[in-house]
Amino acid sequence: MSVETACHEFPWSANTMQSCLSGRYFNGAIFEQEQLIGFYIGEVAGPDHTLMDICVAPAYQRQGVAKILLTDFIAVSEEAGAENLFLEVRASNQGAIALYQWAGFSEVGIRKNYYPSANGNEDAILMAMTLNFGSQSSL
Template structure:
């Protein structure tokens, strides 16, 4: 838990609380972690809601960013969701987080709406872009090359 919180805090100006993190590690949630040389460098947390899955959080420790680890984690989230029989995947992302938006677009997510004033920010509130991906069963991959 300490390693998760250290990465969460390093990645976000407004990180989850330890209580929130703890509550998202069981029940209807599932997660994945990425280790490099026995060091936790990133993780994701997904939520199951009927036939849909939501990516609640994805983080890569700053010293390990830009090395493809977020792609690996997102690919694992999608694969785990497919294996569980999910029909649709959803996520919200800060409108200012252009690198995350590009990552999600690379994976096939498309904009599905906007949540106005969703995230806290240094200047008050920031909109969230709602993104979605419909899983196509029977294809070799839902990811774009």
């Protein structure tokens, strides 16, 4: 929770985080000297996987940690036989959007007023990637 609350102005609740640690969810994490510095939470929905949350402690941001986590999410999804990957990202989060595009995700839609913000609500960009036999291509 400490990494989640340090990264997000509107973090998930402890109950939400706890509910995403089993069942149809999977996760990955990076530690440095036994301290959690980044994690992701993925969800399995039939043949599709969704990146629900990806978070890097502020002191470790812009150092490639998110790229490692995203690469792991994609690899785990491929190994599990996922067909499509999805995620939502704040429209204002240009760094994350660039990372997702680098990995092969493409914009497929907008979710109006999806995220809470200090000034009301902010749109989410829905992004997707199709996985085919171990190679990545955009939807």
